[in-house]
Every structure is written in C-alpha cells, then in structure tokens.
Amino acid sequence: MDKENQQKRDIILHIRRFDPERDESPHLEQYTVKVEPGMTILDGLHQIKQNQDSTLSWRFSCRMGVCGSCAMLVSGRPMLACNTQILDITDRALTLAPLPNFDIIRDLVPDLTRLFEDHVAIQPYIQGQDAEEMENPTGEFFQTPHELEKYLQFSYCIKCGCCMTACPTMATDREYLGPMALAQAYRYNTDSRDRGYESRKSVIGASHSTFNCHYAGECSNVCPKGVDPARAIQLMKRDLVLDYLKLKKRKKACRVMGIPSDVERKPSIPFPPYTVEQK
Amino acid sequence: MRDMKSEVGYWTFFIIAGIVVFVLLFFHMMIIHMDQLLGIFNPAGGSALDWKNVIYRSHSAFFTTIYIILLAAALYHGFYGLRTILFELGLKKRTQSLITIAVWVIGITLFSVGVFANIAVQTVKAAV
Structure with missing residues (x-):
C-alpha cells in the first residue's frame, strides 16, 4: 500500500x-x-x-x-x-x-423561505434621512472607525441559517423572527448612516420578536463567521427599553464628505490588465 | 405600532418587576428566615412567625406598602412569563389576544384579593 x-x-x-x-x-x-x-x-x-x-x-x-x-x-x-x-x-x-x-x-x-422573509421584514438596507442625497449622492457619508466597529461584526453574517437552526425559541415558536433577522436589524439600526430605526421598530418591538429571545446563546456558539447574534439582540432590547422610557440618545446627523474636485488620478498608476479576453 | 408599544412596555415593566422582586425577597429572607440571627422587626422576640410579631408587621404602614408592592411585582412578573410561554405554542392571533386579556383579569383579581387581605388584617387584634 x-x-x-x-x-x-x-x-x-x-x-x-x-x-x-x-x-x-x-x-x-x-x-x-x-x-x-x-x-x-x-x-x-x-x-x-x-x-x-x-x-x-x-x-x-x-x-x-x-x-x-x-x-x-x-x-x-x-x-x-x-x-x-x-x-x-x-x-x-x-x-x-x-x-x-x-x-x-x-x-x-x-x-429557507422563512429565513429570507424574516430578513426582508426588518428592512435590511440603509435608510437615509436625506432622500435627495441617497438618490443623487454628492459625496460619501463620513463614518469614524469607532462608529464602524459598533456594527462591523454583525455585517459578516452570510445568511446561512445556522443560528436559526440552533435557536430553541425558533424550534417552538413558528412566528419568531429569529436571531439572523434580529441581528441584522441591530446592524442597520447601529449604522451611523441609517435613520430606519423608527420604521423597523414596529417589527423588532412586536411580539414574537426581540423580547422572545431567552438568551440561550446557541446562535452565537454555532455561527461559522463568528457573529454574535445573541449580543445584538440583548443590545437591541436595551435600545427599545431606553427608547420607550424616552432615554435613548438621538443619532447625530451623518456628515457627507464632498468628492474632492482639485485632484487627479496619478498617471503613474496604470489601469490593471484584463483577466478575461475583451470582445 | 400599538402592538409594538405595548410589547416594549410589558417587557420594560417585567424587568422592573423582576428587580423589585429580587430586592424585596432579599429583605424577606433577612426578616423571616434569618430572624434568629438578626432579630429585626420582631419586637416580641422569638420567631419571626410568632403571632405578635406577625401582627406587629401587618399593622405597620411600611410593611403593608411593601407587601402590596411585592404582590404586584410578583404577579406581574409571573404572569408575563406565563403569557410568553403560552405565546410560543404557536397560537392564533385571536387566542393570543384572549390570553392577554385573561392574564390581566386573573392578575388584577388576585391582586385585589391580596390587597384586601393586607388591609383587612389591620383590624385583627394582637391579643388573639
């Protein structure tokens, strides 16, 4: 042999x-x-x-x-x-x-229909306060490394469904929104560019949602990307309660950095070669 | 939106009630179960459950207030937990609404009975 x-x-x-x-x-x-x-x-x-x-x-x-x-x-x-x-x-x-x-x-x-329906329900996209800027951007939204750090780990989610599978509440409650959708709601609510908290509130604060998490923590244990959905849900509970008690801090408006007008691309940096044949 | 507001409110008070129960149970343990060691609120001496000591505490406005607060917090905390468990059984929306109403009615009834007993004991004499 x-x-x-x-x-x-x-x-x-x-x-x-x-x-x-x-x-x-x-x-x-x-x-x-x-x-x-x-x-x-x-x-x-x-x-x-x-x-x-x-x-x-x-x-x-x-x-x-x-x-x-x-x-x-x-x-x-x-x-x-x-x-x-x-x-x-x-x-x-x-x-x-x-x-x-x-x-x-x-x-x-x-x-996985249920998983994607739950994901759609929490409006998983940046909702800006300035509709005109969102449609016709004049620059880039300014975000500090600290602001990025607040939601970065939750943006690593690949929607594989492992957390939804490990969650004991999901196993008994067919209406429960689930750790993936809730963690993604937190991810967008925490993003300094987003103003969608008010419209997501009706979903994340309803029954069979955030408050039905019993913090078993299995979702975080099994996540193959190292995301911590259990933490996101507990932090979202805190945000909802502070908001209910009118103690939640309002987000500062996200500054837009205009595109610099007086700079040009360095001529010494060549355009990268094509990796496939051009027709 | 109304459902959302009430759910957030229910949960907020559930946590507050839990903290109240935790703090008051600490005092309960000190007064009733550590009476031989601490001997507080036992003017007649002996056990905390001796009739004179019980009547002394029941006639005190402070203890009456504390008993009523503890009853309200324990009932609210317990019934919210029961409602949550029942909601996870996959019931219809209408059944869930009925459960919420039933929990409120039973909770308020039990609270009323408890408050009545707490106030009625004021009329009981210590010499019985």
Missing part, C-alpha cells in the same frame, strides 16, 4: 434522505467514503454523488465558507459543509441532516 492510500480512512456517513414525491417521512441511508486529510464534508458528498448515489441532493455554491448555501446539521450541530474537514470531527462515522426549524425540500436541502 502506498503512502497516499495509507492516509485514507473509511468513514461512514449516515445521511438523512427525503424525497417528497416518494417518501412519507425522512429516513437514514448509510454510505462509506474514503476520506483523506483535508477532505471536507462537501467533498465527501460529491464523492457519494459521483460514485455511489447520483440522486443525493444538497445545496452548495462557493465552496469557501462565503455564500452560506451548504449549511447542514453535522452530527447534531449546524455547520457549513465546505468549511468542515471530516477528520477534524470524527475518525469513524458522522450523521448529516438538513437544517431543522425549516421545511425540507429534498434530502439535505432546507426551504
């Missing part, structure tokens, strides 16, 4: 399968995969589809932990399949299932 084959191990993957046209309920199927160091769960799934069962379905796109498409339940814990190496978590077997708290479309593909 050569050195390459010596490093390979047989790992058993128990995968929850479900075809709505054929099955009444999900069931487990077992596959054995030859795993070598560095191989991710996503690679393992590709190997199964290529060599053993072409009907296996899952969702993926970027393969580098950026798009959030391949989130799934790996041995009971929500993770990104592309970001997780098999030998890092097991040397024998692991179980793969679709994200709970969502309906299943097929096999490992969850229906």
Whole structure:
C-alpha cells in the first residue's frame, strides 16, 4: 500500500434522505467514503454523488465558507459543509441532516423561505434621512472607525441559517423572527448612516420578536463567521427599553464628505490588465 | 405600532418587576428566615412567625406598602412569563389576544384579593 492510500480512512456517513414525491417521512441511508486529510464534508458528498448515489441532493455554491448555501446539521450541530474537514470531527462515522426549524425540500436541502422573509421584514438596507442625497449622492457619508466597529461584526453574517437552526425559541415558536433577522436589524439600526430605526421598530418591538429571545446563546456558539447574534439582540432590547422610557440618545446627523474636485488620478498608476479576453 | 408599544412596555415593566422582586425577597429572607440571627422587626422576640410579631408587621404602614408592592411585582412578573410561554405554542392571533386579556383579569383579581387581605388584617387584634 502506498503512502497516499495509507492516509485514507473509511468513514461512514449516515445521511438523512427525503424525497417528497416518494417518501412519507425522512429516513437514514448509510454510505462509506474514503476520506483523506483535508477532505471536507462537501467533498465527501460529491464523492457519494459521483460514485455511489447520483440522486443525493444538497445545496452548495462557493465552496469557501462565503455564500452560506451548504449549511447542514453535522452530527447534531449546524455547520457549513465546505468549511468542515471530516477528520477534524470524527475518525469513524458522522450523521448529516438538513437544517431543522425549516421545511425540507429534498434530502439535505432546507426551504429557507422563512429565513429570507424574516430578513426582508426588518428592512435590511440603509435608510437615509436625506432622500435627495441617497438618490443623487454628492459625496460619501463620513463614518469614524469607532462608529464602524459598533456594527462591523454583525455585517459578516452570510445568511446561512445556522443560528436559526440552533435557536430553541425558533424550534417552538413558528412566528419568531429569529436571531439572523434580529441581528441584522441591530446592524442597520447601529449604522451611523441609517435613520430606519423608527420604521423597523414596529417589527423588532412586536411580539414574537426581540423580547422572545431567552438568551440561550446557541446562535452565537454555532455561527461559522463568528457573529454574535445573541449580543445584538440583548443590545437591541436595551435600545427599545431606553427608547420607550424616552432615554435613548438621538443619532447625530451623518456628515457627507464632498468628492474632492482639485485632484487627479496619478498617471503613474496604470489601469490593471484584463483577466478575461475583451470582445 | 400599538402592538409594538405595548410589547416594549410589558417587557420594560417585567424587568422592573423582576428587580423589585429580587430586592424585596432579599429583605424577606433577612426578616423571616434569618430572624434568629438578626432579630429585626420582631419586637416580641422569638420567631419571626410568632403571632405578635406577625401582627406587629401587618399593622405597620411600611410593611403593608411593601407587601402590596411585592404582590404586584410578583404577579406581574409571573404572569408575563406565563403569557410568553403560552405565546410560543404557536397560537392564533385571536387566542393570543384572549390570553392577554385573561392574564390581566386573573392578575388584577388576585391582586385585589391580596390587597384586601393586607388591609383587612389591620383590624385583627394582637391579643388573639
């Protein structure tokens, strides 16, 4: 046996399968995969589809932990399949299932409609006080590093749904807005350029929203990007209460920095070469 | 918007009630369960639950006020928690509204009974 084959191990993957046209309920199927160091769960799934069962379905796109498409339940814990190496978590077997708290479309593909509807509900975009400046910008909004730091970590969210899966309130309350949407509401409310707090308030302050978070903290534990949604929700509770008691500080107007008119591009900096052929 | 305002208000007072309960329970522990050690508010000496000591505290305006505040805070805090648990069962909006009304009615009724008992005890004589 050569050195390459010596490093390979047989790992058993128990995968929850479900075809709505054929099955009444999900069931487990077992596959054995030859795993070598560095191989991710996503690679393992590709190997199964290529060599053993072409009907296996899952969702993926970027393969580098950026798009959030391949989130799934790996041995009971929500993770990104592309970001997780098999030998890092097991040397024998692991179980793969679709994200709970969502309906299943097929096999490992969850229906994330609820996640995106919740996201839309909190108006996840900058709402400026100056509509004219927003439509026809004359410059750039000035933001200090301190102001940026307040919301920066929450903007790393890739909407993979891991936090929604780990949340115990999501599991019982189908109307609950969820940690992803709430953390994003906090992200925009905290942005010094945004003036949308008043319009988001009717969503984040209603029942089945911010105050239904019981601070289990699992959302923050499982986030593959290191975002802390639990913290965002607690800070948003504080903001809502201070606002209710009329103690909330008003945001200062965000200054617009005009585009400098008396500068030119340095001639010594060449335009970068095209990486694809131009027609 | 109305739903939002009431929910934020409910939660704000839920936290305030929790703090009030926590502080008053601390005094309750000191007066009732550490009576042999501290012996405060026990003019007749002995146990804090001796009849004379109980009547002394019940006739005091300070204790009557504290009892009523503790009752209100504990009822509010507890019933808000119960309402939250029930809301997470995936009930219809109408059922949720009915639960809110029921919780208010039961809470106010229990509070009224408690306040009545607190005031009625003023008429009980210490020598009984």
